[in-house]
Amino acid sequence: MKIAGFLLLLAGWALVLSALALLTRAVPRDVFVAAGVAVEALGLILSVRAHLTPASEPRRNGN
Amino acid sequence: MGTELPVNLSEFQATLCILFLILAPLSGCGLALINAGLGRSRNAAHSMMAALCIVAVAACAWFVCGWAFEGYPGGLTYSFQAAGRQWYWLGAEPWFFRGLVASLPSAGSSAFLFAWFGIIAAGLAGLIPLGSSSDRWRLGAICGSTALLAGVTFPLFGHWSWGGGWLAQLGLNFHLGRGYIDAGGSGTIHATGGLTALAIAWIVGPRRGKYGSEGMPMALPGHNAVLVLFGCMVAFVGWLGLNSAGAVLFAGAGTAQIPMTAINTLMGASAGALAAAIVTRLRFGKPDASLTANGWVGGLVAGSAGCAFLPPAVMIIVGLVAGALVPFLVELLDLRLEIDDPGGAISVHAAGGIWGVLAAGLFGGLGTAGSPGQLTAQVVGVATLIGFVLPLTYGLNWLLNLVRPQRVGIEGDQQGMDLHELGAGAYPEFVTHTDDFMR
Numbered sequence: 001m002k003i004a005g006f007l008l009l010l011a012g013w014a015l016v017l018s019a020l021a022l023l024t025r026a027v028p029r030d031v032f033v034a035a036g037v038a039v040e041a042l043g044l045i046l047s048v049r050a051h052l053t054p055a056s057e058p059r060r061n062g063n
Numbered sequence: 064m065g066t067e068l069p070v071n072l073s074e075f076q077a078t079l080c081i082l083f084l085i086l087a088p089l090s091g092c093g094l095a096l097i098n099a100g101l102g103r104s105r106n107a108a109h110s111m112m113a114a115l116c117i118v119a120v121a122a123c124a125w126f127v128c129g130w131a132f133e134g135y136p137g138g139l140t141y142s143f144q145a146a147g148r149q150w151y152w153l154g155a156e157p158w159f160f161r162g163l164v165a166s167l168p169s170a171g172s173s174a175f176l177f178a179w180f181g182i183i184a185a186g187l188a189g190l191i192p193l194g195s196s197s198d199r200w201r202l203g204a205i206c207g208s209t210a211l212l213a214g215v216t217f218p219l220f221g222h223w224s225w226g227g228g229w230l231a232q233l234g235l236n237f238h239l240g241r242g243y244i245d246a247g248g249s250g251t252i253h254a255t256g257g258l259t260a261l262a263i264a265w266i267v268g269p270r271r272g273k274y275g276s277e278g279m280p281m282a283l284p285g286h287n288a289v290l291v292l293f294g295c296m297v298a299f300v301g302w303l304g305l306n307s308a309g310a311v312l313f314a315g316a317g318t319a320q321i322p323m324t325a326i327n328t329l330m331g332a333s334a335g336a337l338a339a340a341i342v343t344r345l346r347f348g349k350p351d352a353s354l355t356a357n358g359w360v361g362g363l364v365a366g367s368a369g370c371a372f373l374p375p376a377v378m379i380i381v382g383l384v385a386g387a388l389v390p391f392l393v394e395l396l397d398l399r400l401e402i403d404d405p406g407g408a409i410s411v412h413a414a415g416g417i418w419g420v421l422a423a424g425l426f427g428g429l430g431t432a433g434s435p436g437q438l439t440a441q442v443v444g445v446a447t448l449i450g451f452v453l454p455l456t457y458g459l460n461w462l463l464n465l466v467r468p469q470r471v472g473i474e475g476d477q478q479g480m481d482l483h484e485l486g487a488g489a490y491p492e493f494v495t496h497t498d499d500f501m502r
Contacts, residue, residue, distance in 0.1 A: 006454040006458075016447075021148075026436070033443060033446070044453075051400075051401070
């Protein structure tokens with residue numbers, strides 16, 4: 001799940017870069033940039049959840 | 064390889080910049096004091112020692128390759144052509160400052176100023192993760208992680224935003240306002256450092272005893288509120304220098320804009336501290352000293368990006384939002400997300416920095432930087448921080464953790480970092496209490 005989260009972060013950034021490179025009109029470009037940011041938000045949520053201790057496991061205290 | 068647009072500084076601007084850069088290291092001194100005060104007493108000497116090592120390692124990493132990767136506007140750079148545009152992606156200056164020394168005395172002065180600013184900024188960015196991972200982060204790992212941050216992650220994003228890279232060229236290439244604007248480093252220094260702080264906090268995990276078996280967090284308060292609050296005042300003086308130097312170097316500020324930059328720095332910090340004090344007073348019945356201090360720093364962080372051009376009234380709004388966010392984010396991270404961040408580095412620097420970058424685009428229309436597309440340029444910058452810098456810095460620190468674990472062993476947790484890693488405590492006359500770590 002951690003890897004999926006970080007891959008989503010990178011995918012969102014790639015979407016933002018693609019929007020810049022491929023779209024010249026302001027509105028579609030901004031919409032795609034926003035979509036990229038939304039994908040990044042999903043990736044961040046997934047990364048955060050992947051670092052939470054599952055309820056079934058003993059609480060992680062670093063050791 | 065090619066060059067981008069050069070930055071021409073007048074002799075007066077260069078002199079101003081030198082004066083500001085002499086003040087700027089105090090921002091790092093302030094952060095070091097804050098980090099030490101917010102940690103436990105048995106880790107205080109380790110925290111200050113680590114801060115010193117961070118500054119030293121960051122300076123060496125910057126000398127070896129950091130400056131070469133970041134470069135400066137007008138310097139050598141690697142680029143490629145895509146979609147009909149030139150994308151400047153990495154500085155191509157010679158390693159070990161060789162290009163700088165070779166350029167003396169003719170064109171060296173402004174390049175040296177960029178290098179000097181960068182070395183201070185890299186050290187400051189390196190100090191930020193210490194706040195989130197103090198009390199359990201090994202000294203050797205701190206040095207290794209700082210070398211990666213100051214030698215790779217920070218200069219890479221620094222080139223894009225400050226070195227004339229593709230983010231800075233968004234205005235020229237894609238008509239997005241004036242391109243990505245971040246004069247004082249809300250994104251380049253603080254969000255980069257704050258996201259690294261998040262990555263390391265994930266990797267090292269929470270302090271021993273922080274979470275009970277049911278997942279309920281224990282309060283592990285900082286040991287010295289005086290250090291924390293004094294650190295805020297010291298940091299403010301440093302920030303005045305850092306923001307003013309950044310305004311001259313990256314926003315072309317002249318004499319007229321410097322007083323406004325200084326006023327903006329103060330207004331952002333003041334609004335942030337007051338917002339945090341009011342929020343904690345309303346929520347807990349009394350204002351909380353450590354969260355108010357974090358609100359002050361949050362206001363400084365958020366105000367950095369737009370310090371050179373936003374009106375002071377707007378800077379108050381920027382600071383208020385940053386300061387009010389801090390108590391809520393600290394609680395969210397602590398209670399819900401199980402991220403143990405003793406110094407509040409993630410809430411203050413990552414969240415505050417991202418808010419500052421966005422605010423510069425959102426309110427840019429009210430100042431001298433207002434032009435269509437500015438907000439989009441700032442959003443692209445934030446997307447790059449979250450979508451590229453966070454995975455990169457996590458990956459680098461994860462690899463470092465594979466080579467040698469970054470977290471101290473169980474003996475270090477029990478003894479405290481001072482005794483375990485340095486062999487002596489910061490306060491040797493204190494009786495060592497064992498009850499808080501023998502659980």
